[in-house]
Amino acid sequence: MLRILYLAHDLSDPAIRRRVLALQTGNASVTLAGFRRGEQAAAAMNGVTAIELGTTEDARFLQRAGAVARACMNLGTSMRGVVRPDLVIARNLEMLAVARRAVALFGDDIPVVYECLDIHRLLLRNDIGGRALRAAERRLGSEVSLLITSSPAYVENYFQPLSGLDAPVMLLENKVLELDDENPVVPAPRPPTESQPWKIGWFGALRCRKSLDLLSRFSRAMEGKVEIVVRGRPAYTELKDFDSFMRGEPFMSFRGAYRNPEDLAEIYGEVQFCWAIDFFEEGQNSAWLLPNRMYEGCRYGAVPIAIAGTETARFIGGRDIGFVLQQASVDALVALFSGIDHTRYVDAATRIADQGAKQWTFRRRDCIELVNRLSAIANAPETASRNPAQVAAATMEMELNDR
Structure with missing residues (x-):
């Protein structure tokens, strides 16, 4: 059985829980260690007690750097x-530093996998701070055996031209972890009755001020014909007035956190559309990511709404599903929903169902294949000695052909 030390930047992040569960399902033994984020409790994980390395705070880079140094x-x-x-x-850059220290403690021949699913804006700055951070990533990642990322746009826009990392790449999309149903089906369209409004779900990590303001103004402009259902974890460092803001909204409601993946069918079953837009790091990470909520929404039949010029728009456009706004404005949203009726909605939802649920899910078979891939790295030193550029090209070609 493959023994994995998983180093997590945020033990409360539901994505960490899903990844650990996937590794366990693939028959790996997982030791989890990482940082608690503020006062948030660690996500509950079956059979795993996390080793806490310290506490970090959102949007406080220097504090996090100090916590990492103390942890090392x-x-x-x-x-x-x-x-x-x-x-x-190592999940994220700060954990790559901890990984280097762990390897020094346990033995220099232990391979390290760098899992990077977001490109922080500090890494993209052109000043001395940005260059220093990229240099640190390049140094810490100089001997990683595999880079795992979730969007080809991260490779195209950051890892290949800017990062300086020279490692094989594995594309691991943010699909819904689904281990029980071997024959999943995307739910049928669920249009509202004549007296009910259309509902857009904005679920997950809630950190985007621009989305919050835009959805507020749009729902008011539609005067109750469209309602916004909000669920997840608000980032109060970015949305300090979130609670009071939501209390004042006539057509938006915040319904708290949810369990992922256990509650996904229920919460997406309440809406017809999924807000798959993020402006938090507009033109950078937000333009390149393929968000969890897109996969979740499509898995459960919610039609995604994206913004032009993003990887999300390219992804759904290539599959002829969802709706793409040409600009982020109230007028654009009003125009879109003024043209949506029962027939157009059913057609859009049916196009998603025709993709099949397996397009959006990470299944037991996928868990086993992931662990087998990691086992090959751990047990085959020749993998690291191959030409990294050749391995990266072959890996990316294989993964993109499978999408």
Whole structure:
């Protein structure tokens, strides 16, 4: 059985829970260590008790850097009693520093996998700070055996031209983890009755001020013909007035956090559309990502709404599904929904159903294949000795052909 040390930047992040569950399902033994984010509780995980390395805060880079430095100094104590892993996975840049320290403690021949599913804006700056951070990433990642990322646009726009990393790439999309149903089906269209409004779901990590303001103004302009249902974890560092803001909205409602993947069918079943737009790092990470909510919405029959010029728009456009706004404005949204009737909605939802649920899900078979891939890295030193450019090209070609 492959023994994995998984280093997490935020133990409360539901995505960490899903990844650990996927690795366990693939028959790996996982030791989880990482940082608690503020006062948030760690996500509950079956059979796994996380090793807490410290506490970090949102939007406080220097505080997080200090926490990482302290964690590295105390790692010998933190890891006391941990069985030597076969592989270390570092989720995000700060955990790559911890991974280097862990390898030094356990043995220099342990391969490291760098899992980077977001490109922080600090990495993209052209000033001395941005260059220094990229240099740190390049140094810390100089010997990684595999880079895991979730969107081809990250490779095209950052990892190939800017990062300086020279490692094989694995594209691992943010699909819905679904382990029970072997024959999943996308639900049928669910149009509202004549007396009910259309509903747009904005679910997940809530950090985008521009989306919040735009959806507020749009729902008011539609005077109740469209309602916005909001669920997830608000980032109060970005949306300090979120609670009071939502209380004042006549056509928007916040319904709290939810379990992922357990509650997805229920919450997406309440809406017809999925807000798959993010302006948090507009023109950079937000333009390149393929968000969880797009996969979740499509899996459960919610029609995605994207913005032109993004990887999300390119993705759904290539599959002839969803709606793409040409500009982020109230007028554009009003024009879109003024043209949506029962027939147009059913056609859009049917196009998603025709894609099949497997397009949007990460299944038991996928978990096994992922762990087999990681096992090959841990057990085959020749993988690291191959030409990294050749491996990266072959890997990307394989993964993109499978999409």
